[in-house]
Amino acid sequence: MRSLDPLVRHWARGLVVLLPLLAPVKAIAEMTFSTDLAWPGLTHDDVERMHAAAARLYEGHSIGTIERWRNPDTKTAGEVRLVRSFEAHKMxxxxxxxxxxxxxxxxxxxxxxxxxxxxxxxxxxxxELVPPR
Incomplete structure (x- = not known):
């Protein structure tokens, strides 16, 4: 288990990058757009497959719909689930x-x-949805 410690630390650093994006916010004052995030432990191909699965959920699906993805080269896999659909700043x-x-x-x-x-x-x-101050 000792050999995984650096890997777990690497993921934890990635989680810190994503923490501001984690929870839906009811009152929205401003939005910050991101084009790229650090995905610790994922290859570029993993990220592409994951985002392709998420993109299938953007339109025409019910809350709770799940899309699965897998990279046969890295054996990394996952699923994405549509949790909420809402409007912010007319988008x-x-x-x-x-x-x-x-x-x-x-x-x-x-x-x-x-x-x-x-x-x-x-x-x-x-x-990133930032609540009003």
Whole structure:
């Protein structure tokens, strides 16, 4: 188990990056858009597969719908679940719950919740919803 300690520390640092994005916020004062996040332990291909699964949930699905993904090369897999659909700043937004399972630590899945909003140009971006002060 000692050999996993650096890996777990690496994931914990990634979680700190994502903490501001974790919880849905009722009162929205401003939005910060993100084009790229650190996904500790995931390859670029893993992230592409995960985001493709999430993108399938943006439109036309019921709350609770789940999409699964898997990378046969890395053996990393996961699922994304549509948690919430809402409007913020006149944009369609979705809250997506991510569960990621790594081959090397199957019993310790990573879990994230992110908000995505559709920009006027049609692109969906990860957003940080900041409550009013």
């Amino acid at each position: 369609q937004c979705r809250t997506i719950d991510y569960t990621i399972r790594f081959e090397v630590v199957r019993d310790l899945p990573r879990h994230y919740v992110l908000n995505w909003c559709k920009l006027p140009d049609g692109d969906w971006k990860i957003v």
